[in-house]
Amino acid sequence: MSGPRLVGMRLNLVAGLLIGGFGVGLTLVLHGAGLLREPLGGRLSALALAVHAGVLVWALVLHRRAVSPEPVPFSRLLGAGLLISLAAGVVLFVGALAFTTVIDPGHLPWLRETMVAELERWQQDAAVEGTASAVEAGSAVEAGSVVEGREPAEPALSPEELAAQRRAIEELSPGSYALQWLGSALFTGLLLTLPIATLLRIGALRQAPQGSS
Numbered sequence: 001m002s003g004p005r006l007v008g009m010r011l012n013l014v015a016g017l018l019i020g021g022f023g024v025g026l027t028l029v030l031h032g033a034g035l036l037r038e039p040l041g042g043r044l045s046a047l048a049l050a051v052h053a054g055v056l057v058w059a060l061v062l063h064r065r066a067v068s069p070e071p072v073p074f075s076r077l078l079g080a081g082l083l084i085s086l087a088a089g090v091v092l093f094v095g096a097l098a099f100t101t102v103i104d105p106g107h108l109p110w111l112r113e114t115m116v117a118e119l120e121r122w123q124q125d126a127a128v129e130g131t132a133s134a135v136e137a138g139s140a141v142e143a144g145s146v147v148e149g150r151e152p153a154e155p156a157l158s159p160e161e162l163a164a165q166r167r168a169i170e171e172l173s174p175g176s177y178a179l180q181w182l183g184s185a186l187f188t189g190l191l192l193t194l195p196i197a198t199l200l201r202i203g204a205l206r207q208a209p210q211g212s213s
Contacts (some may be wrong), residue, residue: 008063008080009083011059011062011063012059012063012080012083012084012087013087014059015055015056015058015059015084015087015088016083016084016085016086016087016088016089016090016091017087017088017091018051018055018088019048019051019052019055019056019084019085019087019088019091019185020087020088020089020090020091020092020095020185021091022047022048022051023048023051023088023091023092023095023181023185024091024092024095024096024099026044026045026047026048027045027095027099028099028103030044030045031099031103031104036107037110049188052085052088052185052188052189052192053192053196055084056081056084056085056189056192056193056196057196059080059081059084060077060080060081060193060196060197060200061200063077063080064077064200064204072200072201072204073201074197074198074201077193077196077197077200077201078193078194078197080193081189081190081192081193081196081197082186082189082190082193084189085185085186085188085189085190085193086185086186086189088185088189089181089182089183089184089185089186089189090182092178092181092182092184092185093178093179093181093182094178095181096174096177096178096180096181097174097175097178100174100177100178101174108172108173108174108177111172111177112169112170112172115169115172116166116169119162119165119166119169123157123162126157
């Protein structure tokens with residue numbers, strides 16, 4: 001492997017470790033402060049997204065300089081962003097697994113209870129909205145009028161669908177939870193890398209229009 005390519009791979013690894021390490025560290029800080037299960041903790045978790053985006057910009061800019069003096073193809077920038085996010089996802093996977101099995105084994109039971117409560121609340125709200133919509137429609141029909149531009153309320157889940165949702169929540173394990181963190185890192189990395197790589201590619205072509213495409 002050539003020197004510039006090796007530098008680029010090391011840069012991807014360092015960037016991924018920074019992103020993943022920040023995500024795990026933020027989780028531990030929020031847990032230690034007792035904020036992880038509070039609404040404020042959820043809002044502060046958005047910092048991980050900002051760090052992910054910032055580190056990707058930094059790494060992809062340096063990646064262009066480290067790999068080649070010529071404009072880097074879009075596909076290479078996209079691949080670098082995904083490799084960075086994959087490295088971050090591996091760190092997050094290990095961190096989530098350790099957190100839910102060693103540091104706070106009670107986190108997953110709490111999360112399952114919270115998700116079930118949210119599901120039941122949504123089901124109740126949908127049922128109430130459906131009932132209110134039916135009453136309103138009946139009143140309009142009795143009055144001989146038509147309600148324009150009103151979409152029917154989304155129906156509540158059937159008992160079978162609700163039971164399936166409950167089973168999926170109850171089957172959430174430390175391994176599947178950690179895989180969600182890994183998948184989230186990759187998906188987020190793809191969404192962030194696409195515009196970043198596009199802007200960097202456009203900027204590079206403007207600076208060197210006769211460069212490689």
